[in-house]
Amino acid sequence: MTAVHLGMPALPTAPRGVGHLRGDESFPAAARSALRDGQLRANLGHATTTIRDKRARVVDELPDWAELREAGRALKAATMARLDDHLEELERQVTARGGTVHWARDANEANEIVTRLVQATGASEVVKVKSMATQEIGLNEALEAVGLDVFETDLAELIVQLGEDKPSHILVPAIHKNRAEIREIFARTIPGVDPGLTDDPRQLAMAARAHLRERFLRARVAVSGANFGIADTGTLAVVESEGNGRMCLTLPETLITVMGIEKVVPTWQDLEVFLQLLPRSSTGERMNPYTSTWAGVTPGDGPQEFHLVLLDNGRTAVLADEVGREALHCIRCSACLNVCPVYERAGGHSYGSVYPGPIGAILSPQLTGVEDNASLPYASSLCGACYDVCPVAIDIPKILVHLRAEHVEAQQRVTPEAAAFRALSTAMSRPWLWHLTQRASRLGRLIARGRPTLPNALPPPISGWTRSRDLPTPPTSTFVESWTREHGR
């Protein structure tokens, strides 16, 4: 909107050419291919239904879920309103406890900072805790480009890395793979793996464990993300299921944490709310198995060098949009993915970003600028299931609709669609013209030639409908017309 742009430079969005926020093709094109993958449909259908049901059970057992959710929403909104203050407080507290804070404007700066820090230790390899922020900025590629070996230690991230694949879900990056496919990846890629490896989940987990254990023990540098950064104590928190994170956060000498600036919470007490909301929404558990927290460095215990990289990469630009900014409240639980009928069928890769599903459809286009991800706000039927399950009550459908308008209003030329919608707007706001338009639709009766439905082969955009669905032949009279005829005005 014009008021924002007057005299104020556009805030920087996530740069192109680095990281994983943009796909190679539009959502409809990518989804067209994905929808043909029957194995993917089966795997996703099974997995999302399972997690969805688990979540519903553990949420329903809490009598105060609505109040908790409102508390989470209110805490996030209040934090965002004074984000700068909280971040500076976090910096002061981390520094006071022996850590070093770095500010990264974008993916390039963050990758440079982390690469420099790793190189300064002289280490040749890095172990990683599952982290969305580092996936977003393409940190692994940046580290590998300077000859460092990077090992993902989360089981699902490991599957994705070994399979030279891409993550397709925020919480379960390998959700698109089933046990048989994972067995095949392990048998092919893990050195010295038992040739008799089966697809028994326990056997698969033990194979990964044996593969990873050696790397934990020799690692000198770990890179993590953070679920929460607590401003008043300078504490970082990682919530996980497997314990690999705990290993990475405690064994190496150097720990580097990359955290999006929206992850800050003002006080330790705020965790009371989020540590109830997050596990129930994400894995459908009352409590997650491992919650690790650390503040700076502790002599003789754990990493002796700690760096916190605070990442913007378009977040400040999102914060400037008073409708869209709610997307920054996301705590990355994935509940919206698991209930989304579009995600369940098209899969995570169709979104082209590390943030798939409903939250991805509002977050990615805002981080990159809407025009760089213009198909994503339309990748939703606006069914609203995402808003219902969001633990911090992000009104995702409302933001999707807002971003569609931002896209429409960003067009310099009049598209055929815009011309059609303008014409329809003119007709629908003038009753005489609307009645004329309705009568004109009866021309459809000519091509229907007495049949109750129109022919299947019609020109675009109607073909999008008639390819798979019949369209009824327009009736001889509208309701308003015939009612008026019978009753007078």
Place this chain on the structure above:
Amino acid sequence: MRVALFATCLVDTLTPSVARATATLLERLGHEVVVPRDQACCGQMHVNTGYRREAVPIIANHVRAFAGAEAIVAPSGSCVASIHHQQADVARRAGEHRLADDATELAGRTYELSQFLVDVLGITDVGAYYPHRVTYHPTCHSLRLLRVGDRPLQLLRAVRGLELVELPGAEQCCGFGGTFAVKNADTSTAMLTDKMANVLGTHAEVCTAGDASCLMHIGGGLSRLRAGTRTVHLAEILASTEDAVTPDQQTKPAVTA
């Protein structure tokens, strides 16, 4: 009560039998029905496709057309949800504060059919007779924006002769989504396929719902497959009586032709 009927643009143009059934039902229940001739559209399609500026004059027309109405009833959860949740916001964003206030005021008197029957009129048995095996699809905006809950089911359970069968995966979207059905036709069709599989699994003769748009989508798919199961709007079922067991249901599929 004097009830103004908002047919909605889609029903009025493509499935007028749904609006006719709504009027017949309300009159049978002893109410006076008026149909403002200047009505057109609530503006939802424009708003949801990104044309919120172009939606403003449509909203203004809607507010003009229904000004002064005591109660407004529409046979659509989606359009009523747009009236309740979008119109005022869109007008306000465009700087049309007077229109926004008027739209808010009008929304307070606008009801989706099942809500009007159960909450305002306080009836669940409307005296209907419909001797068919029926399954009910709760449309997304009725379910999640208007929270109609089980009101349509209460109404259906009271219909004589009607055998109600539960729809598995009922709360999943059918894939319509307005222009989504065309812009993301493949994903929409995939969602529709799963919805149809569930509908057909019930062996119902009829799939009903409170939105003609979603029914046009599900019905269009069933008709294409020559499935035989037809889609009939809730209003058409509730308008049916022993004297009129087969009202003119234009949402019935092509397979009968």
